[in-house]
Amino acid sequence: METVAFYSYKGGVGRTLLVANTAQFLAMSGRRVVALDLDLEAPGLHYKLASPEVIKRAETGVLLGVVDALEEMLEGESRFFRMEDLAVEIDLPLGTKGRLSLIAAGSAPSPVYWTRLERLRTTSLGGRRQGGLLECLLELQAEIAAELAPDFLLVDSRTGITELGGLATSVMADRVVCLTTTSPESIGGTIVVAEALRKAPRLPSQGALSIHFLVARVSFEAQNLSHLTNLLQSTGASVAVLPQDSAIADRERVLASWEPTSPNRTEDKTAGTQLFSATLDWIARMFPGQQQAAESARRRIKAVHEAWDDLTRTSEWSQGGTRGREAWPPGQLRRQFLLKKAKKARQADIVAFDRPAEDSEAKPLLVLEYVEHEDPDSVAKWWLDELRVPVVAILSEDSDHRIYSLKSRWEGRARPTERWNLPLPFDFRALADPADVSLEALLESVRLGHGDYLDRLVTQWVRTSAAGLDGGAPWKPEVAQKIVDAFAGVENVELAQQILWAASASPHRRGMWFGDGDDWLEPFVREDLLAPLIWRLPPEVSIEFLGERHRSLGPTGTFSLGLMARDLLGLHYDPDATFRQLGDRLLRRPSPSGKSVEPDRGLYGLTSAFHQLRISFELSGEPPPMGWLSEAESKISPNSSKLGTVISELVASCNLVTTGLLGNYLAHQGKVILYQDAIAKCADKLALRARHLGSVVLIHETIHALTHLGRDLDGRMWPEFALPPSDNPLFEPSWIHEPLAQYFTYQHIKRLRDPLLLKAFETLSAKQAPAYRAWRRIAGVPMEEARGWLMKVRRGIGTPIFSSLLTMAAEDDQY
Amino acid sequence: MIQTPHVLASLTEDELDLLVSTAIRRAEILEDVDSGLAADAWQETMVYEQQLAEITRPEELAGGVARVGAVRAALAAGRRSEAARLAALYLGETQLPAERRAAIGHALEEDQEWLAKRFPALSKSGRLSELADWRAKAASTERIFPLAA
Numbered sequence: 001m002e003t004v005a006f007y008s009y010k011g012g013v014g015r016t017l018l019v020a021n022t023a024q025f026l027a028m029s030g031r032r033v034v035a036l037d038l039d040l041e042a043p044g045l046h047y048k049l050a051s052p053e054v055i056k057r058a059e060t061g062v063l064l065g066v067v068d069a070l071e072e073m074l075e076g077e078s079r080f081f082r083m084e085d086l087a088v089e090i091d092l093p094l095g096t097k098g099r100l101s102l103i104a105a106g107s108a109p110s111p112v113y114w115t116r117l118e119r120l121r122t123t124s125l126g127g128r129r130q131g132g133l134l135e136c137l138l139e140l141q142a143e144i145a146a147e148l149a150p151d152f153l154l155v156d157s158r159t160g161i162t163e164l165g166g167l168a169t170s171v172m173a174d175r176v177v178c179l180t181t182t183s184p185e186s187i188g189g190t191i192v193v194a195e196a197l198r199k200a201p202r203l204p205s206q207g208a209l210s211i212h213f214l215v216a217r218v219s220f221e222a223q224n225l226s227h228l229t230n231l232l233q234s235t236g237a238s239v240a241v242l243p244q245d246s247a248i249a250d251r252e253r254v255l256a257s258w259e260p261t262s263p264n265r266t267e268d269k270t271a272g273t274q275l276f277s278a279t280l281d282w283i284a285r286m287f288p289g290q291q292q293a294a295e296s297a298r299r300r301i302k303a304v305h306e307a308w309d310d311l312t313r314t315s316e317w318s319q320g321g322t323r324g325r326e327a328w329p330p331g332q333l334r335r336q337f338l339l340k341k342a343k344k345a346r347q348a349d350i351v352a353f354d355r356p357a358e359d360s361e362a363k364p365l366l367v368l369e370y371v372e373h374e375d376p377d378s379v380a381k382w383w384l385d386e387l388r389v390p391v392v393a394i395l396s397e398d399s400d401h402r403i404y405s406l407k408s409r410w411e412g413r414a415r416p417t418e419r420w421n422l423p424l425p426f427d428f429r430a431l432a433d434p435a436d437v438s439l440e441a442l443l444e445s446v447r448l449g450h451g452d453y454l455d456r457l458v459t460q461w462v463r464t465s466a467a468g469l470d471g472g473a474p475w476k477p478e479v480a481q482k483i484v485d486a487f488a489g490v491e492n493v494e495l496a497q498q499i500l501w502a503a504s505a506s507p508h509r510r511g512m513w514f515g516d517g518d519d520w521l522e523p524f525v526r527e528d529l530l531a532p533l534i535w536r537l538p539p540e541v542s543i544e545f546l547g548e549r550h551r552s553l554g555p556t557g558t559f560s561l562g563l564m565a566r567d568l569l570g571l572h573y574d575p576d577a578t579f580r581q582l583g584d585r586l587l588r589r590p591s592p593s594g595k596s597v598e599p600d601r602g603l604y605g606l607t608s609a610f611h612q613l614r615i616s617f618e619l620s621g622e623p624p625p626m627g628w629l630s631e632a633e634s635k636i637s638p639n640s641s642k643l644g645t646v647i648s649e650l651v652a653s654c655n656l657v658t659t660g661l662l663g664n665y666l667a668h669q670g671k672v673i674l675y676q677d678a679i680a681k682c683a684d685k686l687a688l689r690a691r692h693l694g695s696v697v698l699i700h701e702t703i704h705a706l707t708h709l710g711r712d713l714d715g716r717m718w719p720e721f722a723l724p725p726s727d728n729p730l731f732e733p734s735w736i737h738e739p740l741a742q743y744f745t746y747q748h749i750k751r752l753r754d755p756l757l758l759k760a761f762e763t764l765s766a767k768q769a770p771a772y773r774a775w776r777r778i779a780g781v782p783m784e785e786a787r788g789w790l791m792k793v794r795r796g797i798g799t800p801i802f803s804s805l806l807t808m809a810a811e812d813d814q815y
Numbered sequence: 816m817i818q819t820p821h822v823l824a825s826l827t828e829d830e831l832d833l834l835v836s837t838a839i840r841r842a843e844i845l846e847d848v849d850s851g852l853a854a855d856a857w858q859e860t861m862v863y864e865q866q867l868a869e870i871t872r873p874e875e876l877a878g879g880v881a882r883v884g885a886v887r888a889a890l891a892a893g894r895r896s897e898a899a900r901l902a903a904l905y906l907g908e909t910q911l912p913a914e915r916r917a918a919i920g921h922a923l924e925e926d927q928e929w930l931a932k933r934f935p936a937l938s939k940s941g942r943l944s945e946l947a948d949w950r951a952k953a954a955s956t957e958r959i960f961p962l963a964a
Contacts, residue, residue: 200953
């Protein structure tokens with residue numbers, strides 16, 4: 001048995017962690033190892049190595065350890081504790097030839113422990129006939145050698161200068177690993193201790209003490225590292241270095257430990273990789289031999305470590321920074337967990353449960369096992385058949401992940417699914433089969449109301465629709481359309497908002513576009529995905545985005561309205577133009593005194609002009625004005641309970657209108673209003689969904705707004721081309737405005753390729769007043785011609801063809 | 816109460832005899848009641864016996880008894896380094912009668928046997944017998960880690 005003591009002059013350098021990692025690695029390499037915690041004043045080795053059940057025993061004061069054994073040896077005549085009472089076996093992966101036992105300090109941190117420790121301190125002071133600490137420690141060491149026969153006894157020694165620390169290093173140990181950081185006090189103290197150890201007497205049967213320095217937490221910026229290593233080497237000892245791990249600040253990264261990870265970890269996947277590899281390299285150099293087993297252990301530890309990281313990381317790096325990610329709560333995970341069914345058992349490297357693991361009702365959802373020299377399909381089949389675990393992940397030495405699920409078995413055989421990454425909690429929530437991340441499965445989750453895959457689906461849309469723009473991925477327009485249609489079909493307002501957010505996020509925020517330099521995709525996504533979705537999703541959401549209530553999204557509303565104005569009407573929507581024109585004129589104007597006007601004073605007065613020319617949106621719960629109803633009809637008081645009656649009569653008489661009943665455009669305010677109650681009642685009468693009818697009304701009224709406020713190519717606006725106010729008792733549907741608005745509404749809905757919106761529009765139109773039906777006469781007219789008519793009527797210029805078509809429409813209607 | 820050295824040096828043989836007897840009785844009583852103070856009482860005994868050995872010749876009856884007594888008291892106090900040192904010192908005196916030599920050797924063996932029963936694994940490993948030598952070296956080496964006797 002070789003005894004290796006790990007010592008540090010100062011605490012917090014990672015000594016206990018290193019002992020745990022070394023013990024675990026050596027055991028997984030096929031060695032027999034005992035880890036002994038002699039840091040009695042601040043014990044922690046059981047937290048690193050033992051199971052939660054053992055930790056619970058410690059916390060409740062029933063875990064026996066070093067303190068109990070030493071006290072008994074110093075005090076009593078007879079011994080009660082045997083080695084099997086003290087040594088706790090640590091579970092290792094099945095099939096591992098090695099063995100790992102832990103002898104903890106005792107039941108720390110329970111109050112019982114501290115009482116016993118104090119008694120031990122008092123008892124061990126001064127001489128005792130029964131023997132002192134020296135005899136007791138060496139007796140413990142001899143018993144370990146005789147009864148457990150380990151290849152290695154790894155001792156976690158006490159920091160600083162103590163009798164116990166001195167005995168553990170100078171007498172018990174064959175080798176001492178002195179951990180230090182680069183701080184001057186740590187280095188100075190460590191050198192003094194090492195020199196003292198070198199001079200300390202040894203037992204005649206022992207060889208010379210071998211001392212090794214390990215400098216931990218070394219950052220790349222360490223300026224004086226070579227000076228420090230030279231200083232340490234001058235003592236004759238070997239020196240090795242472990243790099244800094246930024247994640248240490250949040251939690252301790254352990255190769256294999258029960259210690260829960262912090263849920264707020266925000267490092268990226270590469271952080272800690274260097275420390276992980278450096279630690280394994282150092283252990284392999286310090287404890288050479290059994291090369292094959294050590295390599296196998298290293299591969300296993302690395303694969304399981306990376307998997308644990310994947311499962312628990314709460315953020316991931318993407319271009320431009322990190323973004324949040326839902327991960328498995330550490331309390332729902334267990335490592336090296338034995339799962340049993342009848343007489344059969346198998347050990348998983350990681351198990352994810354559906355609730356905290358200590359809950360007696362907890363069921364395993366995901367089992368992960370690292371497999372070498374076994375057929376992965378057979379191992380997966382065992383888990384699926386015997387334990388009925390929903391998802392099994394098999395890791396293998398070539399860093400391959402194979403994901404299997406209960407639902408994807410074929411003729412009783414387990415076969416790996418297409419999924420390559422480890423499922424997270426939302427996969428079990430949102431997907432019928434957590435291992436199935438096909439497009440259909442993700443779209444189904446959206447239909448069921450889950451928003452977990454929106455980013456992924458938007459990226460998929462980009463890949464399948466952008467190939468024509470040199471995107472590189474195969475062009476699949478039918479797939480892209482399927483995604484848009486699934487998004488547009490969402491009823492839930494909150495989910496619809498998430499969809500627009502996902503579609504409007506910049507590539508850097510999502511980090512899932514094609515790669516570097518793909519900013520050019522952003523306008524493409526906005527025009528072909530976001531803008532159409534704004535019109536197809538429930539109007540409550542559309543109004544929110546068009547009204548730009550989310551400043552973090554930037555001028556999304558202005559962009560979408562500008563797109564509609566440009567592509568549909570041939571106009572510019574530029575709410576800032578008046579502000580700029582007036583401001584420019586003001587800046588050029590000379591003051592009466594001949595000096596130029598101070599810009600600040602003049603421009604301040606323009607802000608009211610700036611705000612007046614931006615289209616605003618409102619979803620109103622109030623009844624529509626309906627001032628245009630005839631005197632007879634107006635006797636029906638225009639409150640909500642009578643609204644339904646009015647609508648029924650208008651439907652029956654084919655005199656429904658949009659403006660003034662279902663929605664409105666207030667030209668003097670630049671405001672588009674939708675009347676929710678009227679829309680709901682009308683939809684009910686027409687056997688339509690209220691959301692589809694609402695979207696049609698929104699498009700119609702927005703077109704009114706744009707034809708009023710849009711600017712032509714010369715930058716001119718024609719404010720006289722405003723809709724007459726609908727609350728005027730003399731109001732009648734305009735035979736100029738409404739046919740044009742209906743025509744362009746039809747064109748816009750056709751471009752959206754939404755059959756449900758089209759059906760809503762046509763159903764509504766069929767029951768509307770003649771002015772609203774007249775568009776059919778001009779339905780086949782090319783858009784350029786219709787735009788030309790719009791330009792002319794805005795300017796008050798006659799349009800003979802347009803006028804005659806409308807006259808014909810009116811005559812059709814009469815008959 | 817342990818006398819300070821200059822006072823100790825001024826005590827006569829008779830006075831020391833009395834102090835030794837009292838100290839031994841006190842130590843035995845404290846041992847009987849399992850008191851933690853027993854070791855201190857034996858240490859006091861060791862000091863008086865050492866002083867008696869200092870002022871008597873090894874071939875004298877009192878000198879021989881004091882020498883054996885000092886080693887036994889050191890062992891009883893758990894001060895094995897000191898016991899080893901004293902044993903080495905006294906066994907180096909050529910005038911010490913054979914039976915006293917045997918008594919010192921027997922005390923050390925008895926102590927080792929007693930320890931071997933308490934620390935069987937350590938004894939079996941062969942290291943128990945190395946500890947006295949180690950203690951003697953540690954006592955004379957400059958060290959930074961404290962070491963109880």
